[in-house]
Amino acid sequence: MSGGRTEAAACGRVFAWLALAICWLLAGVPSHAAERLIPLQPLIDKAKPNETILLKPGRYAGNVVITKPITLMGDGPREQIIIDAQGKGSVLILKTDGATVRNLTLVNSGDQHNDLDAGIQVRGNFNIIKDVTIRECLFGIDMQQASNNIIKRNDISSKSDVGLGLRGDGIRLWYSMNNRITHNHVHDMRDMVIWYSADNIIAHNTFTHGRYGLHFMYSRYNLVEHNKFLFNSVGVYLMYSDSVVVKNNRIVQAIGAAGIGIGFKEASNLDIVDNEVLYNSIGLYLDVSPFQPDTTNRIYRNTIAFNNEGVRFLNDWSGNLFRDNRFMSNITQVTVSTFATANRNTWEGNYWDDYQGYDLNGDGFGDTPYRLMVYSERIWMDVKAAAFFKGTPVLSLLDFLERLAPFSDPLLMVQDDKPRISPEFEPLTKDYQPGRGNVGATVTTFGQTTGETKAGTSLEDFDPFGLKNPEVGTTN
Numbered sequence: 001m002s003g004g005r006t007e008a009a010a011c012g013r014v015f016a017w018l019a020l021a022i023c024w025l026l027a028g029v030p031s032h033a034a035e036r037l038i039p040l041q042p043l044i045d046k047a048k049p050n051e052t053i054l055l056k057p058g059r060y061a062g063n064v065v066i067t068k069p070i071t072l073m074g075d076g077p078r079e080q081i082i083i084d085a086q087g088k089g090s091v092l093i094l095k096t097d098g099a100t101v102r103n104l105t106l107v108n109s110g111d112q113h114n115d116l117d118a119g120i121q122v123r124g125n126f127n128i129i130k131d132v133t134i135r136e137c138l139f140g141i142d143m144q145q146a147s148n149n150i151i152k153r154n155d156i157s158s159k160s161d162v163g164l165g166l167r168g169d170g171i172r173l174w175y176s177m178n179n180r181i182t183h184n185h186v187h188d189m190r191d192m193v194i195w196y197s198a199d200n201i202i203a204h205n206t207f208t209h210g211r212y213g214l215h216f217m218y219s220r221y222n223l224v225e226h227n228k229f230l231f232n233s234v235g236v237y238l239m240y241s242d243s244v245v246v247k248n249n250r251i252v253q254a255i256g257a258a259g260i261g262i263g264f265k266e267a268s269n270l271d272i273v274d275n276e277v278l279y280n281s282i283g284l285y286l287d288v289s290p291f292q293p294d295t296t297n298r299i300y301r302n303t304i305a306f307n308n309e310g311v312r313f314l315n316d317w318s319g320n321l322f323r324d325n326r327f328m329s330n331i332t333q334v335t336v337s338t339f340a341t342a343n344r345n346t347w348e349g350n351y352w353d354d355y356q357g358y359d360l361n362g363d364g365f366g367d368t369p370y371r372l373m374v375y376s377e378r379i380w381m382d383v384k385a386a387a388f389f390k391g392t393p394v395l396s397l398l399d400f401l402e403r404l405a406p407f408s409d410p411l412l413m414v415q416d417d418k419p420r421i422s423p424e425f426e427p428l429t430k431d432y433q434p435g436r437g438n439v440g441a442t443v444t445t446f447g448q449t450t451g452e453t454k455a456g457t458s459l460e461d462f463d464p465f466g467l468k469n470p471e472v473g474t475t476n
Contacts, residue, residue, distance in 0.1 A: 040055075041064050047068065054073060058080075060081075062106070065092075071100040086108055090109055090119070103132070117139065130153055134157070135155075135157050136159055142174075147179065151171065158189045177200070181202045184205045186207050190212075194217065194222060200223070211234065212233065213227075220243045220244070223244075224244065225249065236261075236262045238270060239265040239267065246275060250276045252279055254282075266287065267289045268290035272297070284310070296321055308331050310334060318344035324429050325351070336413070349416075349428045350370075352370045357421075359421040364422065364426070373410040
C-alpha cells in the first residue's frame, strides 16, 4: 500500500510539472492580446501641428492621447491597420481641436462603464472621424462638450461577450452642439444617445440590433433624417426634448413587450414627417406629449403599417396633429392605455385602410367621417392579461356580437372628418419650399440657431399645417 501511494504521489508531481511547463510554453505563444505591439504614442508626441501620420499595416498600441491638430490615418486597407487597447481604457482620446482620424480599425477597449471606455473619446471641436472600424470596444464614439465635429462612414460595434444591457452606446453625445453624424453603421450596441445637445444632424445612418436606435434626452433643435432603424427594441425615443425634426426615416421591427417605432415622453414642438414605421409592436407611442403649454406635435405624411398597434397614447391627451398619414394593416389603428379617447387630437386627411365609406363626388375624401369605435375589443386594453387572446376567434366573435347588439356604450376613439379614399393622394401639408421656409433636405445655416429658429437644427420657423399662415400649409 505504501508503494502505491508513493507512485501516485510521484505521478501527481509529474503531472503538475507538465501542466506548469505547458503554461510556460503557452505564455510564450504570440496572440493578439499578448503580441508585441508597435508603439504609437511616441509618433503622436513627435508630430508637429497639422502634420499627417500615415500608419502602415500592423498592430499598434492603444491608449493614445492626441493633444494637437494632426491627421492620423491608415495607409492601406483599414482592417489591416489596427490600434489595440489590450482591454484597458479607451483606444484613442482626442483632447484637441481640428484633428482627423480616418481609415483605421480600433479594438479592445476596457470594460468600465464609469470610465466610458470607448473606441474614441472626443473632448474637442472641429475634429473629423471618418472610415473607422470600431469593434470589441465597450462604447463606440463618446463625445463630451464636443462641437462642430464630423462623424462619417464608421462601422461601430460593442463587446461581443456581454448582453445587450451591459454594452455601451454606439455614439454618445453629452452637451455637444453642431455635430454631423452621417453614413455610419452602428450595430450590436446598446443605444445611440443624445443628451443636453442641440443643432446636431443625424443622417443616412443605419442602426441595427440595439436597444434604443436613437434616444434623445433634454435635447433641442436636432435633425434626424434618412436613417434606417432595424431590429432594435425601440427605434427612436424622444424624451424631454423639444423642436426635433424626424423625417424620411425607415423604422422596422421594433418588436417585443417594449417594442416601439417612435416614442414620445413629454416631448414638444416635434415634426415627424415622411417616415416609414413598419412591423413594430407599437408604431407611435405618446406619453404626455406635447408637454410644453401652447405647443403642438406635427405628425404628417408618415406610413404607419403592419404594426400591432398603429398609435398608442398613454392617457387622454391633446395637442398632436395627424394629417396625410397612411394607416394600413395595423391590428389596431389607435389605442389609449386607459379608458379614454384619442379624439382630442387633430385627425384630418389620413388614409385608413379599414374605412368603409364612399367618395361619390370624386374629391379624394370620403363622404362620411372615419370613426374608430371601440367595443368589446376594449377588454384587452383594460385587462392586460386578456391581451393574450387578442386577435383570437373568441374575442373577434364577442366584438362582432356587440357591434350587432351593443350591451355597453362604445367609445369613439378617433374621428377623421376628411378620410382619404386612396393611399396615393396630394397632401394637405406642404414641405419646405423656396421663399416659404427652408430649401432642401439638409441644413445650410449649420450652427446658427437663435431664439427665433424654432423648427429644429437651425431651420427657420416653418408651419407645414398652416397654423400661422393658412396659405403655407393648405391647398385650395
